[in-house]
Amino acid sequence: MQALARVGWTPSHRWGQNFLVASEVFTDIATRVVRQPDEAVLEIGPGPGGLTVTLLEAGARVTAVEIDSRAAQLLKPLEHRWPDRFHLLIGDALHMAWDQMIAPLGPAPVTVTGNLPYYITSPFLGRLLEDFVGYWSRGIFMVQRDVAVRLVEPPGHRNSSVLGVLLRYQADVTWVLPEVSPNAFYPSPEIVSSVIQLERRDPLPVDWQAFRWVVRAGFQHRRKTLRQALARGPDSPGDASYWANQLTEIGIDPARRAESLTLEEWVRLASQWRRA
Template sequence: MSTPPLPPIRDVIQRHGLAASKALGQNFLLDEQLLARIAALPGDLAGAQVLEVGPGPGGLTRALLRAGARVTAIEMDRRCLPALAELGESFPGQLTVIEGDALKLDHNALMNAEPFHVLSNLPYNVGTALFVRWLSGEAWPPLWQSLTLMFQREVADRIAAGAGEDAYGRLAVLAQWRSEARLAMKVHRSAFTPPPKVMSAIVHVTPAAMPEGVSARMLERLTEAAFGQRRKMLRQSLKGVPGALEALSRIGIDETRRAETVSVAEFVALARALGAARAEP
């Protein structure tokens, strides 16, 4: 597929005076080969719907458009809108730009309730909140078919960690109990303008089968309580969740363990047992 020639991203930034905003958590990616590699992570995007949050000057956006995607981009920095409008003119009918706050918008409605992929160099100050939102809720499978997201490296590690690892916590359980999550690519701080103080990484997540008999809300409540006091034994951290200690005993999880040692599968089993107990007459 032939694509129109475009000026270097650095030139676009300079021409539009787009200094990255620290308040908005912006760090721009300029390496077009790296951006193309990121856009390729979900597989063939030709004709696919893609949601992008915080496109900024449109570096990743142009890689997605070149891949043939139909992109809906949410941008709250109106300084970036003229640059994105120019990009849209180069790819007629492929780019829709929404000015607004991604945390306040209904993403499924924006995508016309059709399946979509999410690819984004997420603004650091909203990345985790958006990620938890995409993973939450009882409805499953979700409309999103994959999440390909840039995070600070420490957050990416928390998403992909296994039980017993230092980074393992609530975010790992939420990401892995009904999804496949992996650290797909490390990104050096020097790839950004301006360079952030920390390293970054790309996380790739795809939906998996939802375990039967498990409420998402119950699992979220258990992990919130357990990891809210992660250094305490389960008998202490979960005592505020009615029936949790009895459920631990029923499925054979030692109440003297700490949350960081409890696997995703064990949290799922605990949520199932607690839900079953509450459903009993």
């Protein structure tokens, strides 16, 4: 907080800035992120740089992407302190090209981390699925706890979500820190936060486009039965009666709802859609 005051940096509500300031949380995250010397890390939204410094001191190579140009006053000196291991990029991680973000880190898959404001959590994780596939190995993120619950709960649980299911196409989603107090941030938010981990693995044995279509269509009208929701999906191949037949054929009750399907059932449904 003293560093922010020194450069006249008032946290921006527009960009959802609640800066992590608890050193013990920095250490917990860095311990999970840095598994080996020279770990290549892409940090999203470093803010005043508390986690950044902890990562660098743990031996990581870090490229930090920050949308707020005021961060340069605090973070640019780190490029002089660690000239071969730290690079700062000022820009929007939702729109910046992946090649630009990881160029200083080299071609190997990187670990992505950051304290993600609510408004970018889903879009950025979506970019990991769509734009950055194959270029990251792990993701460790601070997010709002209610979002974390919907991402970590497995498919088939009542709290499961469309993004939580889609992430499991190629990653396992687990808890790191289930609860991080508002007191760990400046300014203190009104909500509890959590740290979660995405661990890349081989993709599921089904076409990604098919998997994405059935999951999105199923959850788009999550209060409706599956047969009704899938019939309303974009360019759906059939009406509710058609989907009732398709679902029955693969052993899924057409009257169920999207949040009740297990991951294995989503794979069966996507395979059926692909054959339709």
